[in-house]
Amino acid sequence: MPIRRMCLALLSVLFCGGCATLMRGPRQTLNFLTNPSLARVTVDGLVYASPFSVSLRRKEGHHVTIEKPGYRTLEFSIDPQWDAMSLVGNILIPGGCVGLVADQISGANKAFYDLAEIHLQPTTRPDAPLLLYDYKGHLLTSREVASAVEANRIDRAQFFRGEP
Secondary structure, X not given: OHHHHHHHHHHHHHHOOOHHHHHOOOEEEEEXXXXXXXXXXXXOOEEEEOOEEEEEEOOOOEEEEEEOOOEOOEEEEEOOEEOOHHXXXXXXXXXXXXXXXXXXXXXXXXXXXXXXXEEOOEOOOOOOOEEOEEEOOEEEOHHHHHHHHHHHHHHHHHHHHOOO
């Protein structure tokens, strides 16, 4: 009888989700706000008019295109980042290793940064879409991302050396 109970307990742990899966689930709601509003926003092939909110799977990245007549088209991807929610919870909960795996499979151990307001640039001629990159919720050009990463690296180095 004790073996049967132990097997049942082990199976119940295997079929339960991890901490992040149970607390937040595999989806996250993101808000899209453009200036000017009523821009056509395409997220993974589905079309919306800004401002709007959409629930996206945390497990994968999503491709976004923003268009409005008289403004430059923007294209970017939003990629989820690992956020350690599952690590903390699964350390505290018995059977944590199984929970970590469940969170990884569902994608609940990842999250998107909240997007800042997206400013569209007026244009009088049709240009190629402007490719932007999501850096901690801000849409930046490749040059701006490189500068931000370098500034972050310098800040971290100063912090660990004990400099102000």
